[in-house]
Amino acid sequence: MFKTKMTLGIDIGGTNTVFGFVDNQGHVIIEKTIPTEAKQGAQKLFSELAKNIKNILTKLQKNYEFMGVGIGAPNANYFSGSVENPPNLSWGHVNIVEAFQKHFDIPVFVTNDANATAIGEMLFGAARGMKNFIVLTLGTGLGSGIVIDGKLVYGEDGFAGELGHTCVEINGRQCGCGNKGCLEAYVSATGIKKTVFNLLGSRTAESALRDISYHQLTAKKIAELANHNDPIALEAFQFTGKLLGLSMANAVAFSRPEAIILFGGLAAAGELLLAPTRISFEEHLLGIFRGKIKILKSGLEVGNSAVLGAAALAWSELETKKLI
Amino acid sequence: MFKTKMTLGIDIGGTNTVFGFVDNQGHVIIEKTIPTEAKQGAQKLFSELAKNIKNILTKLQKNYEFMGVGIGAPNANYFSGSVENPPNLSWGHVNIVEAFQKHFDIPVFVTNDANATAIGEMLFGAARGMKNFIVLTLGTGLGSGIVIDGKLVYGEDGFAGELGHTCVEINGRQCGCGNKGCLEAYVSATGIKKTVFNLLGSRTAESALRDISYHQLTAKKIAELANHNDPIALEAFQFTGKLLGLSMANAVAFSRPEAIILFGGLAAAGELLLAPTRISFEEHLLGIFRGKIKILKSGLEVGNSAVLGAAALAWSELETKKLI
Numbered sequence: 001m002f003k004t005k006m007t008l009g010i011d012i013g014g015t016n017t018v019f020g021f022v023d024n025q026g027h028v029i030i031e032k033t034i035p036t037e038a039k040q041g042a043q044k045l046f047s048e049l050a051k052n053i054k055n056i057l058t059k060l061q062k063n064y065e066f067m068g069v070g071i072g073a074p075n076a077n078y079f080s081g082s083v084e085n086p087p088n089l090s091w092g093h094v095n096i097v098e099a100f101q102k103h104f105d106i107p108v109f110v111t112n113d114a115n116a117t118a119i120g121e122m123l124f125g126a127a128r129g130m131k132n133f134i135v136l137t138l139g140t141g142l143g144s145g146i147v148i149d150g151k152l153v154y155g156e157d158g159f160a161g162e163l164g165h166t167c168v169e170i171n172g173r174q175c176g177c178g179n180k181g182c183l184e185a186y187v188s189a190t191g192i193k194k195t196v197f198n199l200l201g202s203r204t205a206e207s208a209l210r211d212i213s214y215h216q217l218t219a220k221k222i223a224e225l226a227n228h229n230d231p232i233a234l235e236a237f238q239f240t241g242k243l244l245g246l247s248m249a250n251a252v253a254f255s256r257p258e259a260i261i262l263f264g265g266l267a268a269a270g271e272l273l274l275a276p277t278r279i280s281f282e283e284h285l286l287g288i289f290r291g292k293i294k295i296l297k298s299g300l301e302v303g304n305s306a307v308l309g310a311a312a313l314a315w316s317e318l319e320t321k322k323l324i
Numbered sequence: 325m326f327k328t329k330m331t332l333g334i335d336i337g338g339t340n341t342v343f344g345f346v347d348n349q350g351h352v353i354i355e356k357t358i359p360t361e362a363k364q365g366a367q368k369l370f371s372e373l374a375k376n377i378k379n380i381l382t383k384l385q386k387n388y389e390f391m392g393v394g395i396g397a398p399n400a401n402y403f404s405g406s407v408e409n410p411p412n413l414s415w416g417h418v419n420i421v422e423a424f425q426k427h428f429d430i431p432v433f434v435t436n437d438a439n440a441t442a443i444g445e446m447l448f449g450a451a452r453g454m455k456n457f458i459v460l461t462l463g464t465g466l467g468s469g470i471v472i473d474g475k476l477v478y479g480e481d482g483f484a485g486e487l488g489h490t491c492v493e494i495n496g497r498q499c500g501c502g503n504k505g506c507l508e509a510y511v512s513a514t515g516i517k518k519t520v521f522n523l524l525g526s527r528t529a530e531s532a533l534r535d536i537s538y539h540q541l542t543a544k545k546i547a548e549l550a551n552h553n554d555p556i557a558l559e560a561f562q563f564t565g566k567l568l569g570l571s572m573a574n575a576v577a578f579s580r581p582e583a584i585i586l587f588g589g590l591a592a593a594g595e596l597l598l599a600p601t602r603i604s605f606e607e608h609l610l611g612i613f614r615g616k617i618k619i620l621k622s623g624l625e626v627g628n629s630a631v632l633g634a635a636a637l638a639w640s641e642l643e644t645k646k647l648i
Contacts, residue, residue, distance in 0.1 A: 131480070132479055132480045146578065146579075148472060148477055148479070149475065151473065153472055153578075153579055154580075155456055155472070155579050155580025155581065156455070156456045156580050156581060156582045157580060157616075159580055159612055159613070160577075160578065160579050160580035161577075161578070161580075162577040162578075162580075162610055163577060163578065165577050165610040166573075166574040166577045166578070167570050167573065167574060167608050168494075169494070170492075170493070170566075170567075170570065177610055177611060178611060179607075179608060179610070242494075243494075246491050246494065249490075249491065250490040250491060250574070251578070253484075253485075253486040253487060253489050253490045254470065254477075254484065254485070254486075254487065254490070254575070254578050254579075255470075255477055255479050255484050255578075256478075256479025256480050256481060256483055256484035256485075256486075257479065257480060258480045283503075284491050284503060286486055286489040286501055286503070287501060287502060288483055289483070292481075
């Protein structure tokens with residue numbers, strides 16, 4: 001009987017690990033979440049994953065053929081197959097390709113979550129059919145995946161595409177990476193919070209934000225207040241959009257993509273962020289690029305995006321390496 | 325008899341056009357310069373070129389086989405084969421592939437001068453054997469050529485690689501392109517002159533630079549004075565290196581090259597510029613890249629670099645397209 005081919009996408013996060021089987025049209029056949037329990041180590045997580053996956057496979061194997069695995073994880077390296085001192089996972093250096101292949105004899109590919117998202121957009125999302133695009137993931141931090149001529153940019157060591165750590169202000173705000181003035185320190189859920197607190201210090205305007213502590217405040221709350229015309233919240237979005245637009249224009253000067261795709265929690269603020277971003281983007285673009293580069297929202301379903309990205313990596317690699 | 329294969333490299337500048345035949349080892353067989361005489365139009369220049377080339381070919385054809393042509397010109401587009409409103413050449417829009425092929429039935433490839441230089445470095449210069457590198461041409465302006473996975477980055481329309489027009493200071497110095505804060509407005513022969521004049525306004529230090537008018541001053545003179553410990557000239561190099569290093573670190577975050585190669589007149593200032601550049605570069609690099617990226621000087625002979633770059637484009641394209 002003819003079987004439908006499927007790949008497995010796994011997204012390893014600090015708290016939870018999500019995995020799911022996906023066909024080559026980007027339909028999620030089944031998806032499941034288990035706790036990562038980072039402290040118990042990588043081998044424990046992979047044993048747990050293997051048990052779950054074997055259970056699912058016994059049900060699916062009549063109709064589906066399991067082709068390969070894509071794994072998205074923080075600091076994961078495409079070339080080495082390892083995660084290297086990932087933040088939020090006290091794992092040190094672990095080869096996750098080998099960790100998975102202890103349980104299954106099948107091709108496994110890994111990359112970081114932002115790169116996986118970019119491949120997800122290319123196969124199943126807003127970048128379908130595009131050869132040159134950039135995906136910015138605006139979450140707690142700012143991740144990026146860059147595609148040039150249909151290929152993800154890995155650079156010399158697999159760690160290219162770190163636009164969150166380009167400097168947008170000399171001697172600027174301190175970033176979690178230790179440097180100063182990184183884009184991520186401004187344009188991210190954490191960044192906009194910091195901007196709000198700077199503004200509370202430097203402006204006199206009354207604001208509901210003056211009743212919220214730093215630890216209590218979320219980007220979602222800032223968006224909510226901006227939608228109610230809170231002046232500090234509005235200015236925080238204006239400022240964030242200005243730096244985002246400028247950085248997007250800088251990225252265009254580098255690789256001249258067809259589109260830049262915005263993904264992640266902060267991008268969900270919609271026009272609050274997009275309107276000032278568009279203005280700053282066009283203003284900072286070199287004349288020959290003006291009016292020609294699309295700014296798009298992610299085309300991946302919010303709930304499934306991590307698994308779709310990781311599974312897309314598997315599809316893309318299996319095809320490139322002619323394993324399919 | 326066995327003939328040595330050769331390509332023709334042509335570099336079209338605002339004042340002069342240099343052309344020369346080059347073998348596949350990067351040896352210049354013969355090189356010649358004629359005035360561009362931009363006002364008389366492109367067709368006139370190409371007729372003049374053709375006459376000269378035919379003369380040379382009658383002498384060379386016994387021992388050499390003419391394989392193809394590479395042309396480097398300002399604003400030249402790899403995809404369209406045209407120069408599009410080039411600065412310093414009042415030509416409007418001219419297809420220079422067609423203009424050349426009116427005279428010779430041979431493959432012709434074009435790109436801008438900064439990209440041609442990058443290919444020259446890859447085949448014959450400091451980037452031999454490298455797959456990922458960036459060449460910055462620090463001349464009157466700042467040009468760049470970016471190579472990822474062994475291929476020059478052209479982007480969606482052929483105009484990628486414009487690092488000179490990335491913004492390094494919000495609301496910064498006016499750039500010739502009309503935008504504000506572009507890298508080129510700071511890090512170029514023109515940029516360092518502007519920095520000197522800003523410093524003459526904001527510092528009280530005595531300096532020989534206070535006796536030189538803006539129009540008289542050259543980057544070479546600034547370097548000369550800096551070598552004699554002129555405080556303004558020294559600070560101008562410090563400042564220029566700081567912005568150059570920061571921008572190079574930003575470029576690394578994008579494509580993680582093996583090396584960044586510095587080319588052009590301002591780069592010839594050597595340690596005056598390199599010392600502060602290195603410090604700022606390492607300071608602004610993301611931790612995982614620190615100490616791993618080489619900063620190299622051009623490996624192309626100064627006198628022949630333009631022709632070598634253009635000829636290298638021809639060699640590279642002929643090979644990629646299996647025309648050789």
